[in-house]
């Protein structure tokens with residue numbers, strides 16, 4: 001546990017620009033699914049309170065939020081495809097902005113990591129009809145994953161348009177931008193991964209082909225709201241959600257193509273020391289945000305060094321932001337930290353969500 005104050009010259013405390021985002025510090029809040037939206041995906045006052053409490057983050061990246069009904073992967077995750085959901089996000093944007101913060105919404109289409117009981121009775125869709133191993137978390141408990149339906153080539157433009165439409169709604173709601181979730185085994189990652197994408201059309205096979213769908217989504221979302229409001233998250237070779245991929249070259253192909261779009265930032269989830277970080281850093285022309293992964297909780301001094309050494313421009317922190325609404329202040333002062341309680345991570349009410357204390 002860190003107990004010394006950060007030096008005022010600390011890399012973590014320097015402002016950073018990411019496209020249109022002007023962050024006063026480099027300690028960003030990582031996207032965290034908390035399953036507390038209304039059953040119809042409308043974000044509510046409890047979520048507004050939660051995010052407003054964390055307005056001190058350099059940037060808040062919200063929990064993954066579905067751009068379409070079929071894209072919902074878990075109960076009570078927020079959406080961004082109806083007017084009511086957009087209004088809910090507007091209240092969150094207002095609450096965070098009145099607390100002096102910045103907030104982008106993570107657009108997450110779960111793809112095959114879904115079940116008819118959470119997505120309104122639909123068959124989940126995926127690049128290929130490959131059933132994930134394991135069980136899906138539903139309102140009535142864990143259930144086996146169903147086999148997803150392979151998206152037809154002529155349907156892909158529609159899915160791209162749903163992302164663009166959700167991004168337009170995000171900006172209309174007053175949010176500062178969007179992050180495309182191309183990590184952790186959800187739809188966009190499923191297209192990238194050679195073990196899950198078995199397509200024989202222009203969207204499967206070579207790294208160029210597997211990157212194509214993600215690039216098309218990023219291009220359409222950029223055209224809709226401006227590339228300087230769009231970030232993207234990737235987790236190269238992360239096996240989460242039964243992803244299998246042997247070929248990391250797709251990430252070099254992907255980032256080379258995304259670099260031409262002028263996106264606000266690239267958000268990489270990888271263990272520190274993973275050589276992929278340096279490779280992507282060399283390709284990526286703008287802000288790189290690093291999350292050091294699930295292995296160990298983010299460590300303040302390690303993150304400070306990673307930025308000071310130029311490995312990344314900013315970092316995102318997950319579990320410690322769950323437990324410490326004023327994490328930036330606590331890290332700055334070297335104050336004691338609250339411990340996150342996993343029992344309250346996924347679902348429930350205020351307990352374990354908005355009741356973690358801030359320093360007085």
Ligand SMILES: Cc1cc2nc3c(=O)[nH]c(=O)nc-3n(C[C@H](O)[C@H](O)[C@H](O)COP(=O)(O)O)c2cc1C
Nearest residue numbers: 030031032033063064293294297298317318319345
């Ligand atoms: C409760 C919980 C929910 C998460 N939800 C998301 C999510 O919606 N989208 C995402 O990209 N990552 C998600 N993650 C991963 C975090 O963003 C982050 O990468 C991970 O917690 C490791 O960072 P940490 O050590 O700082 O917690 C989640 C993690 C946790 C613990």
